[in-house]
Every structure is written in C-alpha cells, then in structure tokens.
Amino acid sequence: DVKVTQSSRYLVKRTGEKVFLECVQDMDHENMFWYRQDPGLGLRLIYFSYDVKMKEKGDIPEGYSVSREKKERFSLILESASTNQTSMYLCASRTGALTYYGYTFGSGTRLTVV
Amino acid sequence: SQQGEEDPQALSIQEGENATMNCSYKTSINNLQWYRQNSGRGLVHLILIRSNEREKHSGRLRVTLDTSKKSSSLLITASRAADTASYFCATDAPQGAQKLVFGQGTRLTINP
Incomplete structure (x- = not known):
C-alpha cells in the first residue's frame, strides 16, 4: 500500500516562527498536495505539485510556500506563523490522471500557533 | 469555492441500519470520489465513480451518480460502529484541473 507520512502529528509553534511541515510518500507518485482543514470550512487546497521543482498555487496560498526538491518529499513552509494558521494540515499524493485514481x-498534522 | 456539498451535515443511526449520504455539485465533472475520515486522522479513499458510470459497489458501499441532477449518493449497508466517521465527496475542479475540491462532509454516528 502507498504510504504518505507526515513528520509530526501535533505541533505547537509561536507567532512569527518559521514552520516546516514535511510530507513523504513512498510510491513514486508524481502529484502531491497540501490542504488545510478547519471546522465549517472543509478542506481547502493550499499548494500542489505535479513534479519535482514544480508548484502551483491552490485556493489559499497566502502566508505559505512549498518546496519539492525530490519526488518523494513535499514540504509546506509557514514563513511567519500566525494564529490564524492554527489548523489541521493534510498532505496527499496521487499517481496518474485524476480520472482514474484517488x-x-x-x-495529518495538527498545528497550533500561540 | 465549494464544488461539492454533502447532505445531511450529521446523521445518527442504529447499528445494522443503512446510512445514506448525498452530495450535490455545481459544474460538470470527470469523476466523483468519496472519502472517509476518522476523528483527527487523514482521509481514506473509498470509491471513485466516473461521469459515464451510474452506479458502483464496493463491499457494503454503493455509490450512485446522476449527472443530470449533479448529485451522488453513498449508501452504507448494515452499518457497524466502526463506520462512525465523517464522509466527504470530492470532485475534480472546474475546467478539468487536476485537483480535487472537497465538500464539508457528513458526520455519521453509528449507535450500538
């Protein structure tokens, strides 16, 4: 089975800190995604990547950046953490065309910014 | 913007009963997917139905798709306590972009 590993289940960071959320997948998937999940707002796409060194903005990229230096790793970076970035962060990966694969x-990483 | 919307937002039934959740969406799609999320965890892919399919089965799950009504339903038969979770529908974004847009989910509680 494909495994997607997020480095931390829970994180507590201070306002203004630079925060790195790491995601690693072990099945050579081309596509990787970062979502955040908030009560009443569902899952919202932050950034995604189709290939190494490639990135695309999602619906809410402000305050975030990403890095994909290797195919298996997709990092989400909070340049200067703020309390409104307290959320559950979900990483996902997918191979092939969207029509055929989920x-x-x-x-998930539950991040609290204090 | 929200593409899929689930209904009801919450559903509570007795163990052994069937659970039906509905999803409506706004624009044409290539496929629709259903996911399950246990409390505080990541989402698990359950089933994918393509726009040219009308019904699909997987174990105790049955998914229907009506593209004329832009709606889908997920039926879980003979529910179990372990089915307690949130269920999300997801569709590919408008203009065929290779990403999914999720609804806000249905919270299903199975009472023993």
Whole structure:
C-alpha cells in the first residue's frame, strides 16, 4: 500500500516562527498536495505539485510556500506563523490522471500557533 | 469555492441500519470520489465513480451518480460502529484541473 507520512502529528509553534511541515510518500507518485482543514470550512487546497521543482498555487496560498526538491518529499513552509494558521494540515499524493485514481492522505498534522 | 456539498451535515443511526449520504455539485465533472475520515486522522479513499458510470459497489458501499441532477449518493449497508466517521465527496475542479475540491462532509454516528 502507498504510504504518505507526515513528520509530526501535533505541533505547537509561536507567532512569527518559521514552520516546516514535511510530507513523504513512498510510491513514486508524481502529484502531491497540501490542504488545510478547519471546522465549517472543509478542506481547502493550499499548494500542489505535479513534479519535482514544480508548484502551483491552490485556493489559499497566502502566508505559505512549498518546496519539492525530490519526488518523494513535499514540504509546506509557514514563513511567519500566525494564529490564524492554527489548523489541521493534510498532505496527499496521487499517481496518474485524476480520472482514474484517488488521493492517498497522510495522517495529518495538527498545528497550533500561540 | 465549494464544488461539492454533502447532505445531511450529521446523521445518527442504529447499528445494522443503512446510512445514506448525498452530495450535490455545481459544474460538470470527470469523476466523483468519496472519502472517509476518522476523528483527527487523514482521509481514506473509498470509491471513485466516473461521469459515464451510474452506479458502483464496493463491499457494503454503493455509490450512485446522476449527472443530470449533479448529485451522488453513498449508501452504507448494515452499518457497524466502526463506520462512525465523517464522509466527504470530492470532485475534480472546474475546467478539468487536476485537483480535487472537497465538500464539508457528513458526520455519521453509528449507535450500538
């Protein structure tokens, strides 16, 4: 089975800190995604990547950046954490065309910014 | 913007009963997918139905798709306590972009 691993289940960071959320997948998937999930707002796409060194903005990219230096790793960066970035962050990966395959999600990172 | 919307937002039934959740969407799609999320965890892919399919089965799951009404339903038969979770529908974004847009989910509770 494909495995998507997010480095931390829970994180507590201070306002203004630079925060790195790491995501690694082990099945050579081309496509990787970062979502955040908030009560009442559902899942919202932050950034995604179709290939190494390639990135595309999602619906809410402000305050975030990403890095994909290797195919298996997709990092989400909060340049200067703010309290409104307290959320559950979900990484996902997918191979092939969307028409035929679903996403594999990691277990999520619950980030609290204080 | 939201593409899929689930109904109801919450559903509570007795173990052994069937659970039906509905999803409506706004624009044409290539496929529609259903996911399950246990509390505080990531989402798990359940089933994918393509726009040219009308019904699909997987174990105790049955998914229907009506593209004329822009709606889908997920039926879980003979529910179990372990089915307690949130269920999300997801569609490919408008203009065929290779990404999914998720609804806000249905919270399903199975009472023993």
